[in-house]
Amino acid sequence: MGLPILDVAIGLSFIYLLLSLVCTSVNELLAGAMNQRGKFLKLGVERLLSGETELKERLYKHPLIEGTTAKGSSRLPAYISSKRFAVVLLDEISGPDGSRMKMDDLKRGIEGLKSSEFKTALKALIPETMTDAFQAHEVIEEWFNEGMDRVSGWYKRHTQIYVVLLAAVVTLGLNADSLHMARVLWVNPTLRAQLVDAASVRLEKDRPEEMLPLVEYPDPDDPTKSVAVNIGRAALSPAEQDLLTQVMGWDGKSPADGPLSLFALVLGWLMTIAALALGAPFWFDTLKRFMNIRNTGRSPVEARDKAA
Amino acid sequence: MQRILALLLCLSLCDSAIGGIVILKRAWVKKFKDRATIEAKFVIEHSHSSPNSNKKDGDLHFAGQAEREIGLPAVAELVNARKAFSKPAVQFIKDSAGTGTEVDLHGVWRLWFEHPAHSQTQFATFGIAKNTNPDHSFEVHPVLKVGGIDLSESFDFIPDFAGHDAKKAFNFYNSLKITVRASATAVTMDAKKSVFNYTTYGMVLTGKPKKLVDGGIAVFADVENEEDEDDPLARGIRMIFAPGTAGAKLITGKVAGDKFVAIGIPRVNLNAIEAAIRVSGTQQFTSSLPYEMIVVGIKAAE
Secondary structure, X not given: OOOHHXXXXXXXXXXXXXXXXXXXXXXXXXXXHOXXXXXXXXXXXXXXXXXXXXXXXXXXXXXXXXXXXXXXXXXXXXXXXXHHHHHHHHHHHHOOOOOOOOHHHHHHHHHOOOOHHHHHHHHHHOOOOOOOHHHHHHHHHHHHHHHHHHHHHHHHHHHHHHHHHHHHHHHHHHOOOHHHHHHHHHHOHHHHHHHHHHHHHHHOOOOOOOOXXXXXXXXXXXXXOOEEOOOOOOOOOHHHHHHHHHHOOOOOOOOOOXXXXXXXXXXXXXXXXXXXXXXXXXXXXXXXXXXXXXXXXXXXXXXXXXXX | OHHHHHHHHHHOOOOOOXXXXXXXEHHHHHHHOOOOEEEEEEEEEEEOOOOOOOOOOOOEEEEEEOOOOOOOOEEEEEOOOOOHHHHHHHHHHHHHOOOOOEEEEEEEEEEEEEEOOOEEEOOOOOOOOOOOOOOEEEEEEEEEEEOOEEOHHHOOOOOOOOOEOHHHHHHHHHXXXXXXXXXXXXXXXXXXXXXXXXXXXXXXXXXXXXXXXXXXXXXXXEEOOOOOOOOOOEEEEEEEEOOOOHHHXXXXXXXXXXXXXXXXXEEEOHHHHHHHHHHHOOOOEEEEOOEEEEEEEEEEOO
C-alpha cells in the first residue's frame, strides 16, 4: 500500500478521468444531434458575405449545396468544399442570365450587390484588372478556406464552453462533491485500494482522445486476417461504473445540514466542475504521473511482490 | 444515480465527424480489401498536357471514370512519367483523353480523402470531370499498365524528389479519424481532408510477406523513427506492393527484422474496415483511420 495521501490523489484523479470521459462523449453526441458544425459553418458563411442575407439564403438553396444534405432534411450541411463554395457563389453573383466563367458577368454581378461591405471585399479579391475567371474561382476558394479556419477556432472555443456546462450537469446530476469524495477515500482504505487497482487497469488502455485502432492482426505473417476490436466499446467498464457509485450520488437525504456544510458542498461541486473542465487527457496524464511516483516510492518488499 | 450514469454511458457510444463522404458497395469492399490493384475499362476525360516536374513529384494525372469497375469520379496517376520508358504511355493517355473510348487500365486502387467531395456514392451517375483534378477520393495510383503499355518499371524512387518527412507525415496519418456506418449493401465512410501524398520512410519488417489474390504482396512493418529507434512512428502497418514490380520482387522471401527505405503513399485499409463492419452491424462508429502504405519505391537500408 502506498502513502494514503498519494492514494487519495490517485483515486480523485481517476474519478475525474472517468467523469471527464463521460462529459466528452456526451458533448460529441450533442454536437452531432444539434447540428452544431452546420450552424457554425452557416455563421462563417454569413460573416464572409457581410450582410448579404438574401444571397446567403440563395447559396444554401442552390442545388449544389442543398443537394449535399439528405432529401427533405432540415439539417444544415456540416461541410462545404471551397471549390463548391466558389462555384455556387460566383454562379449566384453572375445571375441566371450570366455565366460564372465570364468576367464581365461577374463584375456586373458584383456591382449589383446590396452590401457595400461585401462588394468592397469582392472587388479587392476580383479587381477590375483580373481577366481570368478560373483565377477568380481560385481566389474565392482561398478566401473561403481562410474564413473556415476562423470558423474552426470559434467551434473549438464554443465546444470548450459546452464542456464546462456539461461538467456542471454531470457534477450536480451525480452529486460529485470533491471534498466528500476525498473524505470517503481518506477514511476507507479498502475503497482507496480498489480505486488504485482500477486506475492501473485504466492506464493500460489508450490515452483518451487518441483514436483507437479498428482491428488487430493476430498473425504477423498474415496481413489479411484481421479481428475487429474497439467496436461499440462503452466509455467506462462495469467495474468503473460500480466504483463511481460508491463515492458519489444522491441518497434521498439532504447533502447539507447547515450553512457550513452547504458551503462545503458547493465548494466541492465547483472543484469537480473545474477539474472536469480540464478534460480527460489531462487527468489521464496526471494519473500516470501519480502512479509513477507511487511505483517509484514502493518499498523493496512490495516491489518484489508486485513483480512476482 | 446508476440510471443517470447508464444513460450517459449509452450516449457515449455515439460519435460524429465531418468531412468528405464516400459510400462504397460492401461487395466491392470485400472484393478489393486484399488486392493491391484494380483492372478497369477507363474513360479518360482529361489529362495533364505534360507530367509534373520531378521536383513536384513527376506524376502525370488523368481524370475519368470506369462505371462498371470503380463507379466513382477517379483520377489516375502515372509515376515517374518524365522517364523515357513512360513516353509511349503519356502519349497514349493524352491521345485518349476526351475521346470517350474505354481504355484498359491496371493500377493500384487508392481510396484516400485528399480531394474529397461532400458526398459520392459508388455506382451512382456522375457528370464528366471538368479538369484533371475533380473532387474525388478514389485514385488509380500508381498506374501499372495503360492501354497494354507496361509501367511496372515506374514503381521506383523519383529523381530530384525527396517526398514528405516521415515524422510529419506519419504523425498526421496517425491523427486521422474516420466515421463508418454500414448497411446490408453499402458502407459509408466520412473523413476529413487528408494530405501528405508521397512520404519517404525507413521500415522494419515485422512479419513475412504474403501474396495477395491479384499477385500483389502485403507485409507488416514498423515505420522507423530516426530520433528514437524504440518508438516507431507507426507500428504494424500493411505495406502493399503491386504485382510484378521491382519492390514486390525485392520483398519476396524477406523476414521480420529486415530493414528498408521506401517511398510510399497512404490509402484506406479496406481489410480493417471490412472486418469492423462485420462486427458493428448498422451501428455507426468512429475510430482512427486505418491506413496502409502503397510502396512505390524501395531499397534495402544501408
